[in-house]
Amino acid sequence: MSAPATGATPALNATALGVFVFFFALVTVVGFFAARWRRGDLTHLHEWGLGGRRFGSFVTWFLLGGDLYTAYTLIAVPALVFAVGAYGFFALPYCILTYPIVFLTFPRLWNVCRKHGWITSADFVEGRYGSRGLALAVAVTGVLATMPYIALQLVGLEVVFEAMGLSAMGIGRETPLVIAFLVLAIYTYSSGLRAPALIAFVKDAMLYITIIAAVVIIPIHLGGYGAVFAGAQHAFAAQGGAGGVLLKPGQYVPFATLALGSAFALFLYPHATTATLSASSATVIRRNTVWLPAYSVLLLLISLLGYVALAAHIHVDNATLVVPALINASFPSWFAGFCFAAIALGALVPAAIMAIGAANLFTRNIWRPYVDRDMSHAREAQIAKIISLLVKFGALLAVLYLPTQFAIDLQLLGGIWMLQIFPAVMCGLFVRWFRASALIAGWVVGMVLGAVLAMQAGLKPVYTLGMGGAQYGIYIGVIALAANFAVAIVATPIAVWLHSDAPADRTTRGDYEDAAA
Amino acid sequence: MRTARRFLPLLLLLPFIALLWVPFYNRADPTVAGFPFFYVWLFVWVVLAAVLTWVVHRGMRA
Numbered sequence: 001m002s003a004p005a006t007g008a009t010p011a012l013n014a015t016a017l018g019v020f021v022f023f024f025a026l027v028t029v030v031g032f033f034a035a036r037w038r039r040g041d042l043t044h045l046h047e048w049g050l051g052g053r054r055f056g057s058f059v060t061w062f063l064l065g066g067d068l069y070t071a072y073t074l075i076a077v078p079a080l081v082f083a084v085g086a087y088g089f090f091a092l093p094y095c096i097l098t099y100p101i102v103f104l105t106f107p108r109l110w111n112v113c114r115k116h117g118w119i120t121s122a123d124f125v126e127g128r129y130g131s132r133g134l135a136l137a138v139a140v141t142g143v144l145a146t147m148p149y150i151a152l153q154l155v156g157l158e159v160v161f162e163a164m165g166l167s168a169m170g171i172g173r174e175t176p177l178v179i180a181f182l183v184l185a186i187y188t189y190s191s192g193l194r195a196p197a198l199i200a201f202v203k204d205a206m207l208y209i210t211i212i213a214a215v216v217i218i219p220i221h222l223g224g225y226g227a228v229f230a231g232a233q234h235a236f237a238a239q240g241g242a243g244g245v246l247l248k249p250g251q252y253v254p255f256a257t258l259a260l261g262s263a264f265a266l267f268l269y270p271h272a273t274t275a276t277l278s279a280s281s282a283t284v285i286r287r288n289t290v291w292l293p294a295y296s297v298l299l300l301l302i303s304l305l306g307y308v309a310l311a312a313h314i315h316v317d318n319a320t321l322v323v324p325a326l327i328n329a330s331f332p333s334w335f336a337g338f339c340f341a342a343i344a345l346g347a348l349v350p351a352a353i354m355a356i357g358a359a360n361l362f363t364r365n366i367w368r369p370y371v372d373r374d375m376s377h378a379r380e381a382q383i384a385k386i387i388s389l390l391v392k393f394g395a396l397l398a399v400l401y402l403p404t405q406f407a408i409d410l411q412l413l414g415g416i417w418m419l420q421i422f423p424a425v426m427c428g429l430f431v432r433w434f435r436a437s438a439l440i441a442g443w444v445v446g447m448v449l450g451a452v453l454a455m456q457a458g459l460k461p462v463y464t465l466g467m468g469g470a471q472y473g474i475y476i477g478v479i480a481l482a483a484n485f486a487v488a489i490v491a492t493p494i495a496v497w498l499h500s501d502a503p504a505d506r507t508t509r510g511d512y513e514d515a516a517a
Numbered sequence: 518m519r520t521a522r523r524f525l526p527l528l529l530l531l532p533f534i535a536l537l538w539v540p541f542y543n544r545a546d547p548t549v550a551g552f553p554f555f556y557v558w559l560f561v562w563v564v565l566a567a568v569l570t571w572v573v574h575r576g577m578r579a
Contacts, residue, residue, distance in 0.1 A: 086543075092559045093536035096566045100529040103570050226551030245545075246555055252539040260537060286574050293567040300560060 012165040013328075019337030020164060020344070023206070024183075027199050027345060031187030034194040043378040048192035048385065049360040050119050051278045057287045059197055060279045063353075064288060065295045066200030067275045068095075068266065069207075071156030071347030072149075074302060079319040081306025085236055085243040087251050089303055090258045095296045097263035103289040106267065107282035108429045108512040115511045120357075121273050121425045122365035128428045130503025131436030132369050137443050138421045139365035142270040143391075145414030146358045149269070150395035151407040153347040153354075154181070155320075158399070160340045163324030174400055180344070181396045188352045188392075189385050193278055196352040203349050206342035208298065214339075215301040215308070218330050222311050228304075231311030245307065250473070254462045257475035265419040265477060268426075270357030271350060282514050351392065359388040409459045413451060416461070416477040420446035423481075423488050429512065432505055438491035446484030450476055525576045532566040 038054055040047035055063060073091075080088035109124060118124050122142070126135035154177060161176045187195045219228050229245050236243040247255055266272055279285050309326045316325050327339045363384040368375060375383070398407060424439045453463045453476045462473040496502075535542075535558075542558040549557045 086555060089556075089559065092563070096532055096536060096559075096562055100532060100566060100570055103573070104526060104529065224551050226548070229551060229553060245553060247539060247543045249540075252543070256537045256539050260533075290567055290571045290574060293563050296563045297560070300556075300563065304556075 013333050013336065015333040016164050016337030016340060017166070019334050020341045023202075023338070023341035024180075024344065027202055027348070028183050028187065030198050030202060031183070031191060031195040034187070034198040035191040037194050037198055042192060043381050045360065045363065045377065045381045045384055046117070046119055048381050049356050050274065051193040051197060053114065053278055054280050055197060055278050055284070056280050057284045057291075060275070060284055060288050061291055062200040062204050063197045063278070064272070064275050064292060066196065066203050066346075066349040067271055067353045068350075069295055069299065069346070070149075070153055070350040071160075071343050072152040073299070074207075074343050074346055075156050075159055075320055075323055076152075077299070077303050078306040078309070078323050081303050082309050082322045083243065083306075083319045084241075085232070085245055085306075086247045087242075087255060088306060090255045090262075091303060092296065092300055093256075093259035094262040094266075095299055096293065097259065098266045099289040099292055101263060102267050102276070103286055105426055105429055106276050106285050107514070109273075109425075110277055110279060110282045110285055111514060112429075112507055112511045113277055116506065119274075119277065120270070120361050120364050121268070121421070122361055125424050125428060126365070127506040128432060129424070129434075129436040129439070130505065131440075134424055134436045134440055134443075135365050135369075137440055138424060139361040141417050141421050141443075141447070142268075142273075142361045143358045143366075145411075145418045146270050146354045147391065147395060147398075148407045148410035148414050149271075150351050150354045150358075150392060151398045152411055153351040154395055154399040155404055155407060156347045157344055159320055159324055160344050163321070163328060164337070164340055177396065177399065180348070181392060184348050184352055185389050185392050188355060188388055192385075193274065193353065193356055196349045196356075197278075199345065199352075200349050203342065203345035206338065207346060210339040210342045211298055211301050213335070214327070214330070215304055218308050218312065218326070221330075222308070225304075228307050228311040232307040235310040254473040254475065257478045258461060261419055261475040261477040261481070262415065264422055264426075264481075265415055268418050268421055269354075270361055271354040272357075274357035274360060275353055351395075355388040355391045356384075358391045359384040362387045362391075412459060412461055413454055416450035416454060416480055417447055419477040419481050420450065420484050423485055432502075433492065434488055435492045435495035435502060437495045438488045441491045442484040442486075442488030445487045446480040449483050450480035453479060522576060525573050528569050528573055531569060532562055535562055535565075 035042065038052065040052040042048045046052060077088060077091050109121070113119065113124055116127055118127065120139070122135040122138040125138050126132055157177060157180055166176055219225055222228055222231065233245050236245070242248055242251070267276065276285055279288070305323055305326060309322045312326065312329065314322060314325050314329060316322050324340070327336050331339065363380055367383055368380065372379070420443050423434065423442060427434065457463045457476065461475055463476045463479060464471050464473045543555055545553040545555070547554055
């Protein structure tokens, strides 16, 4: 056995559990009430799955913040910092760089989707390139990358349940997860995107309180941040690995490419696209790219918890337990329960939006074109609701019966794969030079190469390339995207030569611009 | 003025240069309130990137 865990209490923490259950129940009520909020006809997919595109700047800010900063972020980023130090902070440039990209691209996507009644990025690709095959590729990538991401949210929940000592009470790990899953599944089914939008208010407020308390109060006991960094550096030196509060020269390129690749991938994920397209105007999106970085400050603070835990001499068997252990060790049990509820809600909001995003894609771009071409609006919404249930059920089964590492590995692959729809979706917003067949060829190469390199690297995100005698570790997603682009660029003139007529583009130049006020 | 506005989005390249050129800011000194420079730089760019986005947003609308 390892050194006695300072934080992770094996005994049941009744006070914490009571506070936790209270907030969980509160949010459940909010979730069901959400169906009546900004009431719309939920038998239409754009109402159920996009909230009727009626969310203003304020709601969108909470929704996107609640969506992007997931329970897994709260658990995994500090765990990475705890384990390897500065390298784990790649999440920060990643989040900073995402918003300028979104500023330049998403207002155009919103405009064109609104104009044509599209609800997914695959809808856009089909209309732009006249290719159902390319739309299918985009949809499959989205669903594939989202499934393990939902599973990881459930893993986040599991970590919280464990920290509250539920296993000590004789309740298996399944029961609380199944209950949480049922609550989530039922209110998503009945309220659609309105439920996570409303719950995000509660979640984000609780999260800000938790994090600010943690990064203000705990370091005071440790003697300020100077002492925190000194303590962390001391701990890394004692471990003797590559960890440290500054990067090693060999980590420069992996750090930069991970940040850049992830920044390009984030908003291609269906949950991010869904939440962004639910905004009420393109201006709402632009305004949000100015104000969403407030969450990046939160992320910086969350990441610092890894150092705080090192300086506070928290010992855990598994780095993912470090944040709950720190909370248990530092706060009275009622506030620990509050913090755990915040993290758990941090799992439910994104999981709901991910399931909705995947359901939108599956229904619109896989079910409709290939199974039931003439389905009614009501039937389309009904199928999306059922798919959202199945997606979550699949994630639950994966968490209960497969090793956790499987979900983590798949999520890594998912990030690499998600990046491969960048040429089709993002370049398509500005130019229509590429041909659909060439984009599909590039996508296939990117997907396969990404998976193969990830396997060869031992399911790590970074692959080491030798160039002119020097060795550089580069994020695999970026390597695969480069290959993807190269193939699409070479194959497009060939496609033009083979059959010179491109299918009709259903969009016009003006569709991408803001409608005159 | 109109041509100037066309080039306004190029301002958004600045955060990419500032954050991806890692050796430039991977240093401990100067520290601010106990934070090594690496972390100060990341924090400053959270704010600066948002300000630049705001400038471009306002400039393109005007």
